[in-house]
Amino acid sequence: MPGGGNRTEIRRRVLWWRGEDFLGVVVPLSETKETGSGIADLVELVAADMERVNQLILSKAGSDVDMIPAIASHLIDSGGKRLRPMLTLAAAGSYGYDGDGHVSLAASVEFMHTATLLHDDVVDESDMRRGKASARMVWGNQASVLVGDYLLGQAFKMMVEVGSLDCLRILSNAASIIAEGEVMQLSTAKNVETTEDEYLAVIRAKTAALFSAAGEVGPIIAGAGKADQAAFRSYGTNLGLAFQLIDDALDYGGNSQSLGKSVGDDFREGKVTLPVVLAYRRGSSDNRAFWKRCLETGEILDADLQTAIGLMREHRAIEDTVERARHYGAIARDALAPIKATPQKQALLDLVDFCIRRAY
Amino acid sequence: MPGGGNRTEIRRRVLWWRGEDFLGVVVPLSETKETGSGIADLVELVAADMERVNQLILSKAGSDVDMIPAIASHLIDSGGKRLRPMLTLAAAGSYGYDGDGHVSLAASVEFMHTATLLHDDVVDESDMRRGKASARMVWGNQASVLVGDYLLGQAFKMMVEVGSLDCLRILSNAASIIAEGEVMQLSTAKNVETTEDEYLAVIRAKTAALFSAAGEVGPIIAGAGKADQAAFRSYGTNLGLAFQLIDDALDYGGNSQSLGKSVGDDFREGKVTLPVVLAYRRGSSDNRAFWKRCLETGEILDADLQTAIGLMREHRAIEDTVERARHYGAIARDALAPIKATPQKQALLDLVDFCIRRAY
Numbered sequence: 001m002p003g004g005g006n007r008t009e010i011r012r013r014v015l016w017w018r019g020e021d022f023l024g025v026v027v028p029l030s031e032t033k034e035t036g037s038g039i040a041d042l043v044e045l046v047a048a049d050m051e052r053v054n055q056l057i058l059s060k061a062g063s064d065v066d067m068i069p070a071i072a073s074h075l076i077d078s079g080g081k082r083l084r085p086m087l088t089l090a091a092a093g094s095y096g097y098d099g100d101g102h103v104s105l106a107a108s109v110e111f112m113h114t115a116t117l118l119h120d121d122v123v124d125e126s127d128m129r130r131g132k133a134s135a136r137m138v139w140g141n142q143a144s145v146l147v148g149d150y151l152l153g154q155a156f157k158m159m160v161e162v163g164s165l166d167c168l169r170i171l172s173n174a175a176s177i178i179a180e181g182e183v184m185q186l187s188t189a190k191n192v193e194t195t196e197d198e199y200l201a202v203i204r205a206k207t208a209a210l211f212s213a214a215g216e217v218g219p220i221i222a223g224a225g226k227a228d229q230a231a232f233r234s235y236g237t238n239l240g241l242a243f244q245l246i247d248d249a250l251d252y253g254g255n256s257q258s259l260g261k262s263v264g265d266d267f268r269e270g271k272v273t274l275p276v277v278l279a280y281r282r283g284s285s286d287n288r289a290f291w292k293r294c295l296e297t298g299e300i301l302d303a304d305l306q307t308a309i310g311l312m313r314e315h316r317a318i319e320d321t322v323e324r325a326r327h328y329g330a331i332a333r334d335a336l337a338p339i340k341a342t343p344q345k346q347a348l349l350d351l352v353d354f355c356i357r358r359a360y
Numbered sequence: 361m362p363g364g365g366n367r368t369e370i371r372r373r374v375l376w377w378r379g380e381d382f383l384g385v386v387v388p389l390s391e392t393k394e395t396g397s398g399i400a401d402l403v404e405l406v407a408a409d410m411e412r413v414n415q416l417i418l419s420k421a422g423s424d425v426d427m428i429p430a431i432a433s434h435l436i437d438s439g440g441k442r443l444r445p446m447l448t449l450a451a452a453g454s455y456g457y458d459g460d461g462h463v464s465l466a467a468s469v470e471f472m473h474t475a476t477l478l479h480d481d482v483v484d485e486s487d488m489r490r491g492k493a494s495a496r497m498v499w500g501n502q503a504s505v506l507v508g509d510y511l512l513g514q515a516f517k518m519m520v521e522v523g524s525l526d527c528l529r530i531l532s533n534a535a536s537i538i539a540e541g542e543v544m545q546l547s548t549a550k551n552v553e554t555t556e557d558e559y560l561a562v563i564r565a566k567t568a569a570l571f572s573a574a575g576e577v578g579p580i581i582a583g584a585g586k587a588d589q590a591a592f593r594s595y596g597t598n599l600g601l602a603f604q605l606i607d608d609a610l611d612y613g614g615n616s617q618s619l620g621k622s623v624g625d626d627f628r629e630g631k632v633t634l635p636v637v638l639a640y641r642r643g644s645s646d647n648r649a650f651w652k653r654c655l656e657t658g659e660i661l662d663a664d665l666q667t668a669i670g671l672m673r674e675h676r677a678i679e680d681t682v683e684r685a686r687h688y689g690a691i692a693r694d695a696l697a698p699i700k701a702t703p704q705k706q707a708l709l710d711l712v713d714f715c716i717r718r719a720y
Contacts, residue, residue, distance in 0.1 A: 196694055197594040198590065198594075234558075281694050282694065327687040331556050334637075334638055334642065337642050338640070
């Protein structure tokens with residue numbers, strides 16, 4: 001998704017976030033902006049910097065090896081949320097930082113995320129990603145693994161150029177924790193007996209660690225103190241947890257009765273997420289046999305997704321997943337509370353509510 | 361507190377839990393038993409085993425070195441809740457375990473807890489513990505440290521006698537995590553800028569790790585499988601977190617308007633607990649200066665406790681501490697959900713509610 005610094009682009013991103021397609025109709029921003037409770041303020045605040053991040057991403061994903069830009073742009077152009085780099089930009093921006101470091105750090109963070117997605121799809125044998133064929137289905141597993149490695153290498157090169165050892169320490173630590181989380185997930189992937197704590201440990205590593213690092217490098221590059229770093233680190237961690245849990249809930253339709261078109265992906269892939277953990281633990285022994293058949297042995301019949309969603313509703317598994325997400329969202333908000341009031345801070349507080357409201 | 365296997369003793373424990381003094385009046389148990397929502401069922405279920413634990417504790421706290429039994433019984437007889445050994449006993453009991461191992465493990469767990477208290481009081485320079493002079497005030501710091509070490513040694517000896525390497529691994533791991541948590545706490549102790557995540561990491565290590573181990577050794581000694589071990593491990597962890605957070609809230613009067621006699625201990629000792637973390641982060645810069653003066657520099661005036669409680673009420677810091685505790689309580693309940701229905705399981709589920717209701 002190129003661009004980012006104009007109103008049409010902002011509108012496109014807002015619609016994307018709301019799960020609506022962008023049809024190219026230019027609606028005046030003033031009519032759609034959800035002031036104080038949405039994503040539009042954040043998108044707008046970081047729009048100019050994000051334009052620079054996008055340019056940097058396009059240039060750093062380039063290579064004389066043809067397959068590299070092809071695979072990278074397949075994923076990079078496919079409409080990711082750019083949430084992690086937005087976090088880095090807004091965090092640095094809230095201190096009035098006017099250098100270039102945050103742009104490189106934000107691009108690094110997005111590359112780390114993209115590399116993870118490439119590797120994830122290989123590990124999970126996923127056919128689809130963001131509504132189109134996954135890179136591994138087009139170019140194969142080997143190329144996906146190696147281009148992921150290439151992007152990770154480029155991410156580190158960009159970080160090194162920024163020259164902050166603290167940022168390098170935090171982001172390289174996150175890279176290692178993410179990989180650890182992926183390995184952890186291998187053992188929980190098809191195990192419906194996974195406890196909530198075990199699942200939390202996985203997403204804390206796999207998802208929250210990068211949000212945390214993306215937040216923390218903002219105050220660091222801007223020269224803010226330890227307490228501010230800790231605030232953004234904690235904000236990122238807990239936003240990441242809330243974000244992942246809401247994603248998990250949305251995969252079973254969220255709290256809305258209408259089922260979106262992408263409902264059931266996790267189920268079909270045998271992923272054990274929190275709604276499954278809760279429904280399994282709260283269910284009868286018959287229920288548990290159902291979950292084991294579907295997710296452990298992978299024998300999924302046409303009607304099973306509806307049965308799964310029915311069991312989740314019966315045991316309040318989706319509602320309570322959202323409730324758990326609220327808890328982490330509340331911690332994220334309190335983490336940021338002592339930070340100086342700025343439009344960026346307000347936009348990041350709104351982001352927490354917005355992430356959680358997606359489930360309704 | 362010797363005994364445990366008779367109705368008077370049970371009644372005494374129930375009253376203790378309810379924060380009421382036991383005046384020796386024998387009230388028929390049927391009139392006081394809070395079936396399905398209290399602690400009485402749990403106390404009664406483990407009463408016979410707890411009697412054996414108490415005998416073992418008395419015998420293992422003995423030594424030819426006079427000061428050892430004196431200090432040990434000073435603390436052991438002073439009316440601790442025996443919550444951790446009750447958890448071990450109930451967990452093993454829920455599998456119908458009829459050996460002796462759980463009694464030794466429960467006594468070990470209580471010794472580990474007692475050793476921690478002895479060392480804690482030295483580190484925190486506490487004058488009082490459970491309403492009477494702390495051991496270090498009577499026998500001095502050196503004796504408190506060394507008798508703590510002695511009890512820890514006795515705890516390990518008892519565990520080794522049980523002969524389960526899995527239990528040894530879990531309890532020795534907990535011992536090391538607890539110590540790590542205490543060291544962590546040194547850096548958060550008087551730092552009001554501590555984030556909620558940092559505080560959670562401390563109590564996860566300092567408090568929840570022993571609850572977790574106390575729970576997990578139950579199914580292990582009873583020969584239950586991995587899923588059951590994970591369930592009790594997770595139950596213990598989250599019960600421990602909820603328990604500690606409610607304790608934190610109670611130290612500022614809980615959600616009740618009436619202030620108990622022990623309110624303010626944490627405040628006077630400069631302990632940064634979650635109610636402080638929330639009130640500090642949510643407060644104005646004037647508020648923050650107040651918290652820094654009281655807790656970091658230790659200049660506490662007579663009216664400061666009331667001001668502190670007032671600020672907490674203004675910022676909903678106590679309510680939200682209880683709300684956070686509810687979250688961990690909910691996870692504890694879900695952790696135990698798939699375990700076979702037994703009176704012990706029900707009593708442990710009730711225990712979660714009971715712990716949280718203490719705050720009202």
